Amino acid sequence: MKLYDELKARGLIAQVTNEAEISEMINNGKATFYIGFDPTADSLHVGHFMALCLMKRLQMAGNKPIALVGGGTGYIGDPSGRTDMRSMMTPETIQHNCDCFKKQMERFIEFGEGKAQMVNNADWLLGLNYIELLREVGACFSVNNMLRAECYKQRMEKGLSFLEFNYMIMQSYDFYYLFQHYGCNMQFGGNDQWSNMLGGTELIRRKLGKDAHAMTITLLLNSEGKKMGKTASGAVWLDPNKTSPYDFYQYWRNVDDADVLKCIRMLTFLPLEQIEEMDSWEGAQLNRAKEILAYELTELVHGKEEADKAQDAAHSIFVGGQSSENMPTTTLTDADFADDTIGVLTLLVKCGLAASNGEARKLVQGGGVSIDGSKVTDFKMRLSSADFASERIIKKGKKTFHKVVKG
Secondary structure (H helix, E strand, C coil): CCHHHHHHHCCCEEEECCHHHHHHHHHCCCCEEEEEECCCCCCCEHHHHHHHHHHHHHHHCCCEEEEEECCCHHHCCCCCCCCCCCCCCCHHHHHHHHHHHHHHHCCCCCECCCCEEEEECHHHHCCCCHHHHHHHCHHHCCHHHHHHCHHHHCCCCCCCCHHHHCHHHHHHHHHHHHHHHHCCCEEEEEHHHHHHHHHHHHHHHHHHCCCCEEEEECCCECCCCCECCEECCEECECCCCCCCHHHHHHHHHCCCHHHHHHHHHHHCCCCHHHHHHHCCCCCHHHHHHHHHHHHHHHHHHHCHHHHHHHHHHHHHHHCCCCCCCCCCEEEECHHHCECCEEEHHHHHHHCCCCCCHHHHHHHHHCCCEEECCEECCCCCCEEEHHHHCCCEEEEECCCEEEEEEEC
16 A cells, blocks of 8 residues: 555545645655744644654655744744633744754654755744845735634634734745755645644745645544644643653543544554554443553554553553552652642642642542542542652552652
8 A cells, every 4th residue: 555545544644736646756766845833832732743744754755844934924823723812922932942842843854965854944944035025925815814814703803913924825835945955846734723833835926827736634523523732731742751651651541432433543553454453342342442452552652662661561561460569650849849838729630630729639539530549529629748758659540640759
């Protein structure tokens, strides 16, 4: 099976500008393509997973990836999928985030001479002359067409700043610049980026009289139509310091039955023949499928050693053992205690088991929290620093375990 057909079979392709030309290019390793990543945080997250896996698949087939970090567009902020304006970041924060991204991307794609490249659009966007840009590029865009774009439509009621209105032009200029200076002939992105991507292909056609191509990737949604990659404590990050390998493993281990096979098909590199055999699995077999999904993705992001540790920790807890060696751990300090005690709600938030005291209170009142096997029934319960002389194990629900120690 050729690469393009495999991408379709895995359900990864949403929209394309020219299917015949795109399939011919990527099947034969002729694509120099880019995917953009705006540095809105110091870590990539599960929402970037699809793009990273696609880059890996395409590079394995001989195509050349360009990872574009939005050091320039990060000054504006992408309005796509937003109901409010993104907060502005300092140049130092943007650069730090870009540096973090490259380190994480190196687990997926190989950088180097004749291989993948990382570029920063700050290198060409920050030096643009405003009047020249209006004359050379602005004249190629119809405001009427821009306002019909889905990314702007959903913002019109609450208000769309002129700053954000320029985002499509900046992203289109990126493609135009990369086409000329890097031989980039294709752009990939999330399905919510379609309007911005078409802006780029149209700008290249109008300014250079040449064809460039765009393809959007299916968004990773659960069976309820919601974006995957969120937990009670926030996003699921690829940085092990923000989401531990164990928590990362557990996130995928706990996906719904209705989502597990779709995730295996879209995100793992297991052969399609093997995945098709799983399509008939049900009941306890789906638990095995979840373990396969969790292990494969943890190994991809964190390496085999961390994947083995996470799997061993999960097995030791769920299959009857009590090993806490590889369990996610929070270390309390004296500063966490008030009058030498800490409230159970504060403790749950500190451990990332709840996003707020209100959520923690609901967990306790619903009977979903136990400490060392004893159910917590009083949300006003306080523990002294002496209670942490040895490790304590908090259990949330049926499957989430967390170790707490005092430093």
